[in-house]
Amino acid sequence: MTTANRAKWLRFLVLILGGGTIYKLANVKDAFYVPLQEVMGLSHTQIGTLLSVNSIVATALFVLGGMLADRFGTRKLIPLGLIGAGLLGLYMATFPGFGGMLVVFALLAVCADCLYWPALLKAVRNLGSDDEQGRMFGFLEGGRGVVDTVVAFSALGVFVVAGSGALGLKSAILFYAIIDIVAGIAAWFLLNSAAEKRAEAEPVGLSGLIEAMRVPAIWLVSLNVFMVYTVYCGLTYFIPYLKEMYQLPVALVGAYGIINQYFLKVLGGPAGGYMADKSFRSASRYIKWAFLALPPVMVLILGLPTGAAYIYPAMAAMLSFAFIVFSMRGVFWAPMSEIGIPSRITGSAFGLGCLIGYAPGMFAYMVYGAILDRFPGQQGYTYVFALMSVLAVIGSLVAGRLNRIIGGPDAKAAVPA
Incomplete structure (x- = not known):
């Protein structure tokens, strides 16, 4: 494998890592629904409201996210989305009230669905040639599934080790947040490819x-x-x-x-x-x-x-x-x-x-x-x-x-x- 190919697949792995982690905070209920109720005092209706707000904001901002990806380039937006989501996770770990959680879930949609997702799709499209687009997107989906599974079970392990209570939930949320931040920093250093530079040259x-x-x-x-x-x-x-x-x-x-x-x-x-x-x-x-x-x-x-x-x-x-x-x-x-x-x-x-x-x-x-x-x-x-x-x-x-x-x-x- 040539140096160029190694660099290409390394960038692709970073994209998979981010794609498999950035939605974990907005979907924290998947593994921690009951702890959210018991520790943060959220009702079924309140959790449903958080998810609805996240979905509404995401849908409203998809088009804007696509425009931003063309205007500013994926190398800027992908790290910004990941690090932004991670910082929101740090705040979520303080267990803010329902009002604070509403703000967090709305801003998570901004980070994940406006800043990150259209930029991710553009980055994957630009990373592969025309005759390998199916494999690139297919491996993106499969890779996200692997990362999603590993990260989810790892967070569950952190939750159990930390006592399965308030400390456990805080630790699991911090785990998600740190993974996002690390992925964002890695993306900043590894996505500076020649193709990306050309894309940024014509915003x-x-x-x-x-x-x-x-x-x-x-x-x-x-x-x-x-x-x-x-x-x-x-x-x-x-x-x-x-x-x-x-x-x-x-x-x-x-x-x-x-x-x-x-x-x-x-x-x-x-x-x-x-x-x-x-x-x-x-x-x-x-x-x-x-x-x-x-x-x-x-x-x-x-x-x-x-x-x-x-x-x-x-x-x-x-x-x-x-x-x-x-x-x-x-x-x-x-x-x-x-x-x-x-x-x-x-x-x-x-x-x-x-x-x-x-x-x-x-x-x-x-x-x-x-x-x-x-x-x-x-x-x-x-x-x-x-x-x-x-x-x-x-x-x-x-x-x-x-x-x-x-x-x-x-x-x-x-x-x-």
């Missing part, structure tokens, strides 16, 4: 966003992400389905959740990247056929008899469905390279894409949940899973149209001169 602002909005293919990429993410949100309801319809034991519910949330991310991202680059030679083409693979798997899921005797076949079928979805998540940003977005407006393109693509997080869970509340039992799950299949078919049409624009006679019209 753009609002003009970059306007230029990105005029590219039809960007809207298709964004809609493609939107469809994948809407189906992804439905994976949440496999867990209660297994518990209600197959009497899944509590211990297995936890095991399935860990595999579904972490292990499949680790495997699915790289697998999707490899398939997109090597087998399909296009991320958009891979996503099209992956979408079409989902309805038959769902037919198998709904066709299996219910009851404890069929737990393992049901789990295998659902994990297969989820694996395909995670493989799509790993590469759904790779088409940004396929449509030929100029480097100078990559941040604006990703910011616009994030605004549209991640929008299902604001309503999909409510829609799926309302269906299950309106139609309890097997009927409700059948409706939800059927809806996911219909969305997959629609997603295949979107991905197919995107692929035709990329590879067909309309390709030159995808990006304005």
Whole structure:
């Protein structure tokens, strides 16, 4: 491996480290929900409010984040986002009241979703060549899964060693904060590449966003992400389905959740990247056929008899469905390279894409949940899973149209001169 390649992959590892840690503070409830209630005195409603505020601010600032990535460069914004999140974690560890936590969660969205995430996507896109975008984004997703798992379990270990009380929670939050700060400092020193210097040499602002909005293919990429993410949100309801319809034991519910949330991310991202680059030679083409693979798997899921005797076949079928979805998540940003977005407006393109693509997080869970509340039992799950299949078919049409624009006679019209 050449020196240039070693430097490239070292920078990529720093990006993975930051991507796997910057959201831990905003999602501290994942491992420490009960301690947040017992130590900080937060109610269910207050914790829900914190998460809602974080999501609202994040959604509102995605586009601004993309513009900032184009205007100031990723080498400045990535360390700023990470170190800023770390400093907020230091303040969170003082156990401020609910009002202080509201400010923290709002500012965490600024650091993670405005300053960091669009800049991260731009940095990854610029780090790899056009023929390895699927692998780069796939390994980013898989690497984030590994880091996410290691950091989460390490924080849990710190919590236990420190006594599992107030000191334990404080220590775990400080652990998250220090990891963010260390990752930010490392990013500052290691992301100063020649490509980054060229990107900073031609900064753009609002003009970059306007230029990105005029590219039809960007809207298709964004809609493609939107469809994948809407189906992804439905994976949440496999867990209660297994518990209600197959009497899944509590211990297995936890095991399935860990595999579904972490292990499949680790495997699915790289697998999707490899398939997109090597087998399909296009991320958009891979996503099209992956979408079409989902309805038959769902037919198998709904066709299996219910009851404890069929737990393992049901789990295998659902994990297969989820694996395909995670493989799509790993590469759904790779088409940004396929449509030929100029480097100078990559941040604006990703910011616009994030605004549209991640929008299902604001309503999909409510829609799926309302269906299950309106139609309890097997009927409700059948409706939800059927809806996911219909969305997959629609997603295949979107991905197919995107692929035709990329590879067909309309390709030159995808990006304005």
